[in-house]
Amino acid sequence: MRKDYIKEQKARHARTVLAVLPIQYPKELLTAMDVLAVELWGPPGKVRGPGAGRLQAYVCAVARNAVAFVQAGGTKDVDGFLYPHACDSIQGLATLIPNFGGAGDKPALHYLNPKGEARPSSRRFLVAELRDLADKIARITGKPLAPERLTWAISLHRDIDALRLRLLEGRARLDLSDRALYDVLRRGEWLWPEDHLSELKEAVTGLAEGGAVKPKGVGLLFSGIVPEPMTIFDELADMGAYVAADDYAAVGRRVVKKPLVLKDDPLETLAWLMFAHPPCPTRATSLATRLTYLDRLVHRSGAVGVVIHTVKFCEPELFDVAGIKSHFGAQNVGVLFLESELEGELSGQTVTRLEAFVEMVAQRRKS
Amino acid sequence: MIPRRVQYELIKHVGGPLLMELQGLSKRLRPRRGPRPDSPFGPPLESIGKLKDLMTRHYLEGRYADGAVPVAWVTSGFPVELLRTLGFHSVYPENHAALCGVQRLTPEYSAAAERLGYSRSLCSYARTDIGAVLLDKTPAGRLPRPDLLACCTNICQTVLYWYRCLADHLKVPLVLIDTPFVYGDSAAHHQQYVADQLEELLSTAERISGRRVEPEKLLEVARLSYEGTLLWGECLAESTHRPAPWTGFDGFFHIAPIVTLRGSTECNAYYRHLLDELRYRVKRGIGGIKEERYRLLWDNLPIWFNVREMSTLLAESRFNIVVTTYTNAWAEAGKRMDPTDPINSAARSYTHVILNEDLDRRLDLMSRLARDYQVDGALLHSDRSCKPYSIGQVDLRDKLAERAGIKSLLLEADHNDPRAYSTEQGNTRIQAFMESFV
Ligand code: SF4
Ligand code: SF4
Numbered sequence: 001m002r003k004d005y006i007k008e009q010k011a012r013h014a015r016t017v018l019a020v021l022p023i024q025y026p027k028e029l030l031t032a033m034d035v036l037a038v039e040l041w042g043p044p045g046k047v048r049g050p051g052a053g054r055l056q057a058y059v060c061a062v063a064r065n066a067v068a069f070v071q072a073g074g075t076k077d078v079d080g081f082l083y084p085h086a087c088d089s090i091q092g093l094a095t096l097i098p099n100f101g102g103a104g105d106k107p108a109l110h111y112l113n114p115k116g117e118a119r120p121s122s123r124r125f126l127v128a129e130l131r132d133l134a135d136k137i138a139r140i141t142g143k144p145l146a147p148e149r150l151t152w153a154i155s156l157h158r159d160i161d162a163l164r165l166r167l168l169e170g171r172a173r174l175d176l177s178d179r180a181l182y183d184v185l186r187r188g189e190w191l192w193p194e195d196h197l198s199e200l201k202e203a204v205t206g207l208a209e210g211g212a213v214k215p216k217g218v219g220l221l222f223s224g225i226v227p228e229p230m231t232i233f234d235e236l237a238d239m240g241a242y243v244a245a246d247d248y249a250a251v252g253r254r255v256v257k258k259p260l261v262l263k264d265d266p267l268e269t270l271a272w273l274m275f276a277h278p279p280c281p282t283r284a285t286s287l288a289t290r291l292t293y294l295d296r297l298v299h300r301s302g303a304v305g306v307v308i309h310t311v312k313f314c315e316p317e318l319f320d321v322a323g324i325k326s327h328f329g330a331q332n333v334g335v336l337f338l339e340s341e342l343e344g345e346l347s348g349q350t351v352t353r354l355e356a357f358v359e360m361v362a363q364r365r366k367s
Numbered sequence: 368m369i370p371r372r373v374q375y376e377l378i379k380h381v382g383g384p385l386l387m388e389l390q391g392l393s394k395r396l397r398p399r400r401g402p403r404p405d406s407p408f409g410p411p412l413e414s415i416g417k418l419k420d421l422m423t424r425h426y427l428e429g430r431y432a433d434g435a436v437p438v439a440w441v442t443s444g445f446p447v448e449l450l451r452t453l454g455f456h457s458v459y460p461e462n463h464a465a466l467c468g469v470q471r472l473t474p475e476y477s478a479a480a481e482r483l484g485y486s487r488s489l490c491s492y493a494r495t496d497i498g499a500v501l502l503d504k505t506p507a508g509r510l511p512r513p514d515l516l517a518c519c520t521n522i523c524q525t526v527l528y529w530y531r532c533l534a535d536h537l538k539v540p541l542v543l544i545d546t547p548f549v550y551g552d553s554a555a556h557h558q559q560y561v562a563d564q565l566e567e568l569l570s571t572a573e574r575i576s577g578r579r580v581e582p583e584k585l586l587e588v589a590r591l592s593y594e595g596t597l598l599w600g601e602c603l604a605e606s607t608h609r610p611a612p613w614t615g616f617d618g619f620f621h622i623a624p625i626v627t628l629r630g631s632t633e634c635n636a637y638y639r640h641l642l643d644e645l646r647y648r649v650k651r652g653i654g655g656i657k658e659e660r661y662r663l664l665w666d667n668l669p670i671w672f673n674v675r676e677m678s679t680l681l682a683e684s685r686f687n688i689v690v691t692t693y694t695n696a697w698a699e700a701g702k703r704m705d706p707t708d709p710i711n712s713a714a715r716s717y718t719h720v721i722l723n724e725d726l727d728r729r730l731d732l733m734s735r736l737a738r739d740y741q742v743d744g745a746l747l748h749s750d751r752s753c754k755p756y757s758i759g760q761v762d763l764r765d766k767l768a769e770r771a772g773i774k775s776l777l778l779e780a781d782h783n784d785p786r787a788y789s790t791e792q793g794n795t796r797i798q799a800f801m802e803s804f805v
Contacts, residue, residue, distance in 0.1 A: 053761060054761050054762060055758060055761070056749055056751075056757055056758075056760075056761070056779070058488070058751045058754070058757075059754055059757075059758060063758075085547075085548065087524055088523050088524050088525060088754050088755040088758070089754055089758065091524070091548050091755070092754065092755065092758030092759060093758075094548070094550065095548075095550060095725035095726045095727070095759065096726060096758060096759050096762065098550075098725075099725055099726040099727045099730075100726060100759070100762040100766065108550075110548070110550055112547045112548070112557075114545055114560075115520060115524070115527060115543060115545045116527075116543045116545060119564075119567060120563070120567070121560060121563035121564045121566075121567055122545070122560070122564075124559075124560075124563065125556060125557075125559070125560035125563070128556035128559070128560075129556065132554060132556060281528060281531075284524075284527045284528070284531060284543070286531060286534065286535070286541075287531055287532065287534075287535040288535060312488065313488045313754075315488075315489060315490070315524070315525050315528055315754070316524070316528055318485070318486040318488060318489055319485070319489065319493075319528035319529065319531065319532055320528075320532075321484045321485070321486065322480070322483040322484035322485050322532070323532065323535060324484075325483070325484045326483065326484075337484070
């Protein structure tokens with residue numbers, strides 16, 4: 001399906017296709033330059049292929065699966081790679097594959113999202129980094145960046161964010177299962193943004209008018225890197241629970257909620273946007289800022305529990321677990337910690353733990 | 368009550384030196400025990416006593432530093448020269464964690480962190496130190512409370528996540544030097560970014576210390592730092608001789624001053640002394656091990672809790688680790704330093720460190736070291752706790768065989784946590800590796 005779509009994008013629209021590694025990158029820039037971003041979150045399932053052993057088993061499955069997938073030819077239809085600087089593991093891949101092989105001689109681009117809170121130095125740097133990336137993309141596509149296209153792309157992606165936000169925040173009024181909602185949201189990882197926008201428009205028609213809340217069961221905040229395996233949502237539905245608030249790096253953390261601040265130069269607007277993303281440990285937002293944000297998600301959504309659903313060996317996420325546990329523990333909000341390895345299905349043990357947690361927070365809510 | 372500052376100065380200038388004198392005296396009075404006759408090692412380095420004194424003094428001063436002088440907890444690759452100029456006492460949590468690792472304290476300290484929710488999959492330096500903070504325990508007596516946390520991402524992103532937790536726990540400001548990873552050549556705007564951050568650091572550090580940077584002093588510290596890295600490099604280079612006058616394992620311990628006291632006269636005086644001793648040994652053919660038959664390169668951090676056992680195992684079979692990428696990192700940094708231009712030079716040299724450069728460079732470096740130190744093989748420590756150092760080692764092993772014609776063993780362990788390493792299995796693998804040379 002994705003392969004056919006990529007081929008069609010190239011044939012019909014003469015678009016360049018880049019495989020993009022997690023997590024945050026200036027998608028607006030790619031859209032403006034007629035580049036289709038196809039994100040590589042793993043993919044889930046068993047690590048397969050000759051590249052499987054190139055990373056040690058104690059490296060996260062997102063990185064391990066990506067190397068194996070690339071080396072097995074899974075990205076043969078793309079024109080190049082973009083490696084954002086998410087963490088040590090992605091940084092490692094960003095040199096392993098281009099330097100020691102696996103993807104042929106396809107160009108590798110890098111993008112450094114500055115870490116920490118925005119500072120004068122990092123704001124200046126980011127504009128320069130975006131300009132540099134635009135130049136490098138232009139060398140691949142043969143088309144330089146046109147500022148008016150960037151302005152258009154920024155506006156297109158704001159429309160997308162607005163709809164994603166309506167879906168995520170109107171979750172309790174949405175006539176869609178979690179699984180169906182995430183299917184729609186995650187198709188944005190590889191669809192051309194205008195196609196994604198159409199699907200989102202369709203999805204928001206499922207929002208009940210006038211704030212009529214449908215009883216949906218036990219609402220939970222989910223926080224982590226990527227919602228895999230997606231079967232977790234089916235299990236959750238069977239347990240009478242749902243995702244009331246989303247803090248996945250692949251989903252909610254990429255939806256900018258602040259009103260857009262337009263600058264004279266669209267690259268500066270884009271730089272502003274990159275800093276305006278919700279808190280994320282991969283960007284090293286301070287823990288206090290992150291906890292305030294999570295608090296707001298919990299209280300606004302009415303979630304009665306927090307599920308930290310993260311990828312095993314994911315250092316950025318794992319360092320925050322203790323802080324999140326103690327923060328919500330002090331408020332008597334239950335916290336469940338689940339680790340995944342991007343397996344195809346949840347293990348029986350994980351399902352049991354989730355079930356027990358849902359029961360526990362449901363009881364607490366009643367009492 | 369004696370004011371804190373006076374206590375600190377007394378310890379620094381009177382108490383510390385006096386204590387060292389007394390210790391030295393008692394050592395001299397004690398009958399000297401030579402190495403066991405069956406020991407596979409050469410005579411121990413005399414400098415080790417000086418090293419112990421130097422580090423003991425550093426930690427001793429630290430006990431009285433908070434409230435007396437500004438205190439910063441600093442990552443090993445942080446451009447500390449700027450802080451030193453402002454009179455900060457610096458504490459190196461990584462060095463402290465290594466100290467705990469050697470004493471096998473990690474399981475206890477880490478358990479305290481794990482109880483709060485810090486996963487055992489995290490870097491064991493971080494777990495050790497977070498645990499030490501939570502338990503308020505340290506083998507160093509007491510660590511001074513920081514006024515500032517200073518983190519540079521040139522070794523990994525992990526330090527940043529770790530320092531964020533410390534900042535939250537200790538309620539202390541965190542300054543960050545974000546060093547873009549170098550793929551091929553470092554872009555001009557990347558260098559500018561680091562230099563800009565260093566300028567920002569200066570104003571934060573000036574505010575916290577209540578002092579202004581004196582340009583002359585900064586130049587002097589930068590000069591000392593440059594000289595120190597060169598001296599350290601010369602010490603390491605003595606092992607290009609056969610037999611190497613010391614072992615790579617010795618180097619793991621003697622690296623402490625260049626990490627923790629970089630930019631100080633004490634640091635450089637120490638390395639001058641060490642260099643003299645190493646040269647003396649080279650001249651007389653005194654080796655780090657008694658009989659050096661095979662020479663190895665070590666990649667990645669040491670396995671701190673197992674250094675003694677592993678070095679003995681190797682030495683008994685006449686294998687010597689003569690060079691390590693880890694200790695070499697501080698020598699490489701000097702090549703890009705220009706002490707007359709401290710800010711831009713720091714931006715350059717602190718960006719180009721082994722863990723912040725691509726794997727092509729790492730392979731070049733390892734091949735060069737293999738050639739210069741005439742190694743026969745390599746031990747690549749695949750360190751569960753250090754992903755940035757370990758990613759790429761599977762390919763590096765194969766490429767080293769292709770390019771430098773040396774065989775390597777990928778040995779999975781953990782630099783600080785003995786719970787993640789089976790000594791027995793490790794020894795068996797090392798034995799088998801050594802047998803393949805014979
Ligand atoms: S899961 Fe975590 S460690 Fe793995 S690539 Fe993503 S951010 Fe990095
Ligand atoms: S051991 Fe590795 S991961 Fe840990 S702080 Fe050092 S460089 Fe970072």
